Every structure is written in C-alpha cells, then in structure tokens.
Amino acid sequence: MSETQTFSLDGEDVPFAPGQTVMQAAQAAGRWIPHLCWHPDFEAHGSCKLCTVRANGRLVAACTVAAQPGMAVENRTPDLDGRRQTLLQMLFVEGNHFCPSCEKSGNCLLQATAYEMGMMTPHFDMFYPDRPVDASHPETLLDFNRCILCALCVRASRDADGKNVFALSGRGIRSHLIVNHESGRLADTDFAATDRAANICPVGVILPKRRGFAVPIGRRKYDPAPASVVDVVPVKHEEEAR
Amino acid sequence: MSGKLRVATTSLAGCFGCHMSFLDIDERLLTLLEVVEFDRSPITDIKEVGQCDLGIIEGGVCNAENVHVLREFRKHCKTLVAMGACAVNGGLPAQRNHLDLRDILEEVYHTELGLAHGGIPNDPELPLPLNKVHPIHEVVKVDYFLPGCPPPADAIWKFLTDLVAGRTPHLAHGLLHYD
Structure with missing residues (x-):
C-alpha cells in the first residue's frame, strides 16, 4: 500500500490515484473545475479549454493533464475565471444562443x-x-x-x-x-x-x-x-x- | 439643484417588457425617487434626453431612429446601461438576422396569404430598418449590462441600488438570468 498522493488545488490538498487527471481527482473530491466538453463517462476531448488551470505555473487543460504528487494547481483565480469568461463570450457570439x-x-x-x-x-x-x-x-x-x-x-x-x-x-x-x-x-x-x-x-x-x-x-x-x-x-x- | 441623480430611460427595439419589470419594483420606486429624478422616460413622457447621470436602454438597434436615440443617450448620459436581452445581445428582434431584409418585408407586407397586397410601407416618416439588428454595444460604448428577458424586478432593484451607491453592480445566483 502506497501512501495517498495529493496535489494542491487553490491551496487545498486533493487526493488522487495514479493515472487520474486533475479534473477526475477534483471531481471525485467534490471540487468544481469549470468545463463544457468534459464528461465523466467519456474520454477527455480537451477542446473547450474552460477547464484550463495553472499547474506549477503553466496553463494546462485539467481534463487532460495527469495529476502529479505535489503539483500546485490554481483554479478559481480572478485571472483564470476572466479567461474563462472570454472563452464563454466567444462561444455566445459565435452561435445563436437565444436563451x-x-x-x-x-x-x-x-x-x-x-x-x-x-x-x-x-x-x-x-x-x-x-x-x-x-x-x-x-x-x-x-x-x-x-x-x-x-x-x-x-x-x-x-x-x-x-x-x-x-x-x-x-x-x-x-x-x-x-x-x-x-x-x-x-x-x-x-x-x-x-x-x-x-x-x-x-x-x-x-x-x-x-x-x-x-x-x-x-x-x-x-x-x-x-x-x-x-x-x-x-x-x-x-x-x-x- | 436637487442633488438627485438624473436618470433617463428608453425602449429601442424592445417590447417594453423591461420597463414593465422595472415598474415591478413596486413601492420601492418611491424609495428610488428619494435619490433619483427622471429625465426622458416613458414615466415622464419627456421627448428629448437632457444631461443625465444615468441612461438605461431597453432594446437593441433595428432602425435609423434607434441609432439616433442611442447616440443622443450616449452623448447626454455619464453612465449608460444596457437593460435586458435585446439591448445586451439583440434578443428576439435579432432572430431575423439570418434572413434577407427585403425577403422579410416582401413576405410580411406583400406575399403572405390573406394580405391586401398593399406593398412595403415607405412613408418618409417611418425610420428605415437596418439590414441587421444589433445589440447596443456594437453602436456606442456601454458601461454596464443587465441581462434578462426581462431582468427580474429584484435584479433591477439590486443593480440600481448598487449603481446609486457607487458600487459595481453584482447579481448573485438567482438574479442573473439570460432568459
């Protein structure tokens, strides 16, 4: 039995099993990373980029990047949520989203x-x-x-x-x-x-x-x-x- | 001077539903009137906008008159707010945007069954329709946006009280709606 491995998500430890992505581990821990194209039942697509987080200083898609022990992941920061809002705005103008x-x-x-x-x-x-x-x-x-x-x-x-x-x-x-x-x-x-x-x-x-x-x-x-x-x-x- | 904030409102390519929702703040309108006074608005029936602190625009821009009124509001209002889906993203009137304007007018006034075939209205008093309907931020600089079809009265109240108090308006879950 190996010790449970963890990474930090916005400063709080999140446990993960080897092979899990940051998204899967966060979801299992009840933590929300914004996403549109990701779904737990299907292979990650990595296309919408809403789940982009900053892991050890680099922007990566949380749905495709593997969790690593000790990784420092930023998720709900004003900078990242601002980028997410811009992605959403581009989606809203590109289609006809008449709610x-x-x-x-x-x-x-x-x-x-x-x-x-x-x-x-x-x-x-x-x-x-x-x-x-x-x-x-x-x-x-x-x-x-x-x-x-x-x-x-x-x-x-x-x-x-x-x-x-x-x-x-x-x-x-x-x-x-x-x-x-x-x-x-x-x-x-x-x-x-x-x-x-x-x-x-x-x-x-x-x-x-x-x-x-x-x-x-x-x-x-x-x-x-x-x-x-x-x-x-x-x-x-x-x-x-x- | 009364020291009150001067507020103007208008409806461009809208249905006045946002103004109805605004009136739905009910008796809070009296509280609001302690700190604001109305310039041009359906509430006062003043026809031309004067110098104002706050301008509130319902509806998008679908004809030449809308463009004129919107620019007048921008010129006279220190702060301009887009209120409701149509002002924010074109809304229902913009659902014609993927169609050719001439085809629409032909069908609505001429070829549709049961019409008297009177032809497309061309009275010089009628403002010319634009090829496309636009949200107002595509025509003038807009300072704040209040989405909703219409925005709920509570959202309008929260938004206005934030603005009047000098805060950046913030709508929590349940008040921010696009529908």
Missing part, C-alpha cells in the same frame, strides 16, 4: 457556467450565423444554432451507442456539427431517442420533441444552486436535467 426561447434554459451547462463566471454581456460583435435546424427525426430536434462543438454527442454515439451518428466537420472557424449520413438528415440515420447521444448535449442542440416546459422555468437543474454546487459529486450530468 429566452430555448427549452434547455435552466438546464444548460453553457448558461450555468456563464452565470458562474458572472458574464453580463457577450462583449464581442455577434456573428448571427445562419444554421438551419434539422426537424426530420420524429422524436428528436437538432438545433445547430446552439452547438458549442463539445463533441459529447459524437463520443456518446460512437463509444456508447456504437452508431457514429454525429461528427465534427470543417476546420477552424468553419468547424461544425454534422449528421453522419449522405443526406445529412437525422431521420435517415439509425439514431434513436433512447440513445445515450440523445441525452448528452450540455446545451440545447439535441432535444426531445413535444417535451416543452415539462419542468417549469424556476425549477430546473441550475435554478436552486449554481453549477459549482450542482455539478460536483455525484457526477451525473444529463439524466436529471431531462
């Missing part, structure tokens, strides 16, 4: 994280992109306006459902979510509303049809408490939001 008409409002990790970072304005000039919705599937709506390219649906469909329904296409600013079929229509795939991929989206892209306001505004996931409280142990993200 007042979104069924995900109150259950949305993007929105909850922006609240947590105190984002009062998108700050930058809005893109207002033209992204038609895909309403072809009888049970599920795809509203690409809200996509933040976290690729959780891509991973869930590929790794949990074994279907490969979704993919990211294009590069750089032209990156976008596609349906992996010649027609590009969700209805033409073997996607089912019971798939893991149907219930993994942290924002309002993949939504069940005919389920509007089943839970009223004010009684949704992040209404009683902020993401930093709701999203720590137990680490189940999406089920209770549905």
Whole structure:
C-alpha cells in the first residue's frame, strides 16, 4: 500500500490515484473545475479549454493533464475565471444562443457556467450565423444554432451507442456539427431517442420533441444552486436535467 | 439643484417588457425617487434626453431612429446601461438576422396569404430598418449590462441600488438570468 498522493488545488490538498487527471481527482473530491466538453463517462476531448488551470505555473487543460504528487494547481483565480469568461463570450457570439426561447434554459451547462463566471454581456460583435435546424427525426430536434462543438454527442454515439451518428466537420472557424449520413438528415440515420447521444448535449442542440416546459422555468437543474454546487459529486450530468 | 441623480430611460427595439419589470419594483420606486429624478422616460413622457447621470436602454438597434436615440443617450448620459436581452445581445428582434431584409418585408407586407397586397410601407416618416439588428454595444460604448428577458424586478432593484451607491453592480445566483 502506497501512501495517498495529493496535489494542491487553490491551496487545498486533493487526493488522487495514479493515472487520474486533475479534473477526475477534483471531481471525485467534490471540487468544481469549470468545463463544457468534459464528461465523466467519456474520454477527455480537451477542446473547450474552460477547464484550463495553472499547474506549477503553466496553463494546462485539467481534463487532460495527469495529476502529479505535489503539483500546485490554481483554479478559481480572478485571472483564470476572466479567461474563462472570454472563452464563454466567444462561444455566445459565435452561435445563436437565444436563451429566452430555448427549452434547455435552466438546464444548460453553457448558461450555468456563464452565470458562474458572472458574464453580463457577450462583449464581442455577434456573428448571427445562419444554421438551419434539422426537424426530420420524429422524436428528436437538432438545433445547430446552439452547438458549442463539445463533441459529447459524437463520443456518446460512437463509444456508447456504437452508431457514429454525429461528427465534427470543417476546420477552424468553419468547424461544425454534422449528421453522419449522405443526406445529412437525422431521420435517415439509425439514431434513436433512447440513445445515450440523445441525452448528452450540455446545451440545447439535441432535444426531445413535444417535451416543452415539462419542468417549469424556476425549477430546473441550475435554478436552486449554481453549477459549482450542482455539478460536483455525484457526477451525473444529463439524466436529471431531462 | 436637487442633488438627485438624473436618470433617463428608453425602449429601442424592445417590447417594453423591461420597463414593465422595472415598474415591478413596486413601492420601492418611491424609495428610488428619494435619490433619483427622471429625465426622458416613458414615466415622464419627456421627448428629448437632457444631461443625465444615468441612461438605461431597453432594446437593441433595428432602425435609423434607434441609432439616433442611442447616440443622443450616449452623448447626454455619464453612465449608460444596457437593460435586458435585446439591448445586451439583440434578443428576439435579432432572430431575423439570418434572413434577407427585403425577403422579410416582401413576405410580411406583400406575399403572405390573406394580405391586401398593399406593398412595403415607405412613408418618409417611418425610420428605415437596418439590414441587421444589433445589440447596443456594437453602436456606442456601454458601461454596464443587465441581462434578462426581462431582468427580474429584484435584479433591477439590486443593480440600481448598487449603481446609486457607487458600487459595481453584482447579481448573485438567482438574479442573473439570460432568459
């Protein structure tokens, strides 16, 4: 039996098992590191950069960096939260995030994280992109306006459902979510509303049809408490939001 | 001089819902009136904005008149606040931004079923619509933002009392909403 190894997160010791990432260890210890593309059930993607922390003086993604004994990790500092707010603002201007008409409002990790970072304005000039919705599937709506390219649906469909329904296409600013079929229509795939991929989206892209306001505004996931409280142990993200 | 802060408010491309929410501070409006007085506002019906300490803008910018009024507010107000989703990010009116303006006007006034086919209004008194709807920070410098559709009355109250007291407004969990 080796002694429990620890690193420090904002000055407090966090134990970890060898092989755990900083994110996994923090989550297991009930500590919140902001994140969008990370999910405990799937391989880290490391793309949203919201979980960027300063480890031994260097900026690293907490979801991909392995915890090391004695590592000094800064997480909720004004500097890092400020950078996170800027990342969120860029996500908000790049898509069409019109919360007042979104069924995900109150259950949305993007929105909850922006609240947590105190984002009062998108700050930058809005893109207002033209992204038609895909309403072809009888049970599920795809509203690409809200996509933040976290690729959780891509991973869930590929790794949990074994279907490969979704993919990211294009590069750089032209990156976008596609349906992996010649027609590009969700209805033409073997996607089912019971798939893991149907219930993994942290924002309002993949939504069940005919389920509007089943839970009223004010009684949704992040209404009683902020993401930093709701999203720590137990680490189940999406089920209770549905 | 009364020593009170002079406040102006207006609604541009908005629905007046934020002003309704503002009125929802109810009797606290009387407490507010002990320290502020209103210049141009739907509350006073003053038509032109004068020199003010605080300007509060509801709504985004969707036509030429909005641009004019917004610039007048910026010119006359020491501190300018964007109140509500439309002022902050364009909101509902901006949902037309991915569509061509001419196509929209054609459909709304001309080709839509059941219309008298009277054509697109072009009276010179009507302000010209802009190609896109913009949040106000894309047109003038904005000092503070108060999101929400509308912001809850309690959020407006907290925001204003912070500002009047000289504090940077801070909205805790439950008061900060984008919807």
